Amino acid sequence: MLRQIADKKPDVVIHLGDIYYAGTQFEITNYFLKIWQQVLNLGDKLDRIPTYTLAGNHDMYSGGGPYYQLIQQLGQPASYFAFATLTGNSSPSTRATTTTTRRAAVPGRRTCRTPRSRGSPTK
Numbered sequence: 001m002l003r004q005i006a007d008k009k010p011d012v013v014i015h016l017g018d019i020y021y022a023g024t025q026f027e028i029t030n031y032f033l034k035i036w037q038q039v040l041n042l043g044d045k046l047d048r049i050p051t052y053t054l055a056g057n058h059d060m061y062s063g064g065g066p067y068y069q070l071i072q073q074l075g076q077p078a079s080y081f082a083f084a085t086l087t088g089n090s091s092p093s094t095r096a097t098t099t100t101t102r103r104a105a106v107p108g109r110r111t112c113r114t115p116r117s118r119g120s121p122t123k
Contacts, residue, residue, distance in 0.1 A: 002039045013040070013049055018056030025066040033070065047075045055079055 005013060020027040042048050051074045059067045071079060 002035065006040050010049060013051045015051060015053040016056070017054045018058045020058050022061040023059040023064065023067055024062045025069070028066045028070050033073070046073060050075070052076055052081050 015032075019032055036051065037043060037046070040049055053071060053074065053076065055064065055067050068079065071077075
């Protein structure tokens with residue numbers, strides 16, 4: 001799949017997480033970073049095609065340290081991000097808006113709300 005993405009010559013790539021079994025440094029280096037660099041032809045210039053990655057639960061099994069090191073290598077300033085549309089431009093910007101503060105997940109509490117239709121149950 002990554003080869004197909006590379007053939008399209010993307011301006012940015014978003015990785016959705018959970019490609020590692022336990023999120024160890026070995027897994028991140030060998031099963032993500034080296035493949036990413038080779039298939040996207042990045043070499044040591046990881047910022048040539050900006051990559052944004054989200055953490056899945058497997059990426060946190062080893063404590064998350066290797067994941068946070070990876071996002072630093074990718075130049076991603078935080079573990080979450082949002083894309084915005086620039087004024088006067090109808091297409092989304094390829095520049096992500098991020099913040100350097102990290103929010104801790106609170107078990108049992110939602111961090112994102114979706115609109116509910118009238119009469120739907122709430123939690």
